[in-house]
Amino acid sequence: MPDRTGERPPPAAPARRRAHLMVPGQPHRPVPTPASTRRVQRWVVSILLFSTVFHLAVGLVVAAVSIDASVPTSRIGLLAIAGVMGVLAAVAASAIHQRRPQVPWLLLGLAPALVGVYLCFLR
Known part of the structure; x- marks a missing residue:
């Protein structure tokens, strides 16, 4: 719309979109997670997995050790399972x-089973 002098005013600059607002049709680009976050997540998950399964092997x-010594096959079986669980945790x-x-x-995964062999048969 012309003003009193007959000239048109300069076009207004488009309103600046605030960075924290969402505009339909213009979604925000996802922010890539840094590699260090992934590395920390891997370490946390692997330590949790290893410690959980390692505790299971120690329980076996x-x-x-607490089973009666007159039945060595049960001891051998439990120690073999403990060794397999420890190795699977490491893998x-x-x-x-x-x-x-x-x-x-x-x-390191075999360590509980080897300690068990010492406690059950070599002590």
Whole structure:
């Protein structure tokens, strides 16, 4: 609309959209999560998984030690299951990090079963 002088006013600049508001048809781009967050999440999940399964293996060793010594097959079976659970915990923890299972970690998984063998048969 022209003013009294007959000239049109300059066009008004479009209103600036506030960054915190959502405008229909213009969704916000998702913010990528930093790699460090993913790394921390992997470590937390792998430690939780390993410690939970490792505690299960230790419980099996305690059960094997508390069983009557006159039945060694039950002790051997529980210790074998404890060893398998420990190794599976180590393999799963390395799989979460998308790495090959390495020998030292597998030996750490066998630790409860080896301690159980010492407590049950070699002591």
